[in-house]
Amino acid sequence: GTDAIPETDGAEKGTSYNKVRGDKVIAFARDFLDEALPLSSGSHVGTTGYVVDAASLTVTLADGSTVGLKDPSQLLGYQGTPDAPTA
Structure with missing residues (x-):
């Protein structure tokens, strides 16, 4: 902690x-x-989901729209499954 x-x-x-x-x-x-890790638009505040899709991160915002990272090269890897990354 x-x-x-x-x-x-x-x-x-x-x-x-x-x-x-x-x-x-x-x-x-x-x-x-x-x-x-800023998003291309919107904010991580209030996001409802994160999915790794074809080596990019797709983030679902509170209004249901989806965005990626402002700089997609910042996604270096993940743990878990692509549809439910844990880290």
């Missing part, structure tokens, strides 16, 4: 899952993806 998420406003670490903290972790990760 890291200290990237402050333990304030209900986001304290504990012995069981903390939904407030989990939501903050997801928001932090999506913001990071927007900076490190």
Whole structure:
């Protein structure tokens, strides 16, 4: 773990899952993806799916449209299956 998420406003670490903290972790990760791996349009915030298709990444946005990475060469590999990558 890291200290990237402050333990304030209900986001304290504990012995069981903390939904407030989990939501903050997801928001932090999506913001990071927007900076490190920007999409051709839209944002990782609110995405509903990621699929690897013919060595490119297809991202489904909240409105149902699909986009790729702004720089497709940033997809260097993945783990899992193409229709449900895990990493």
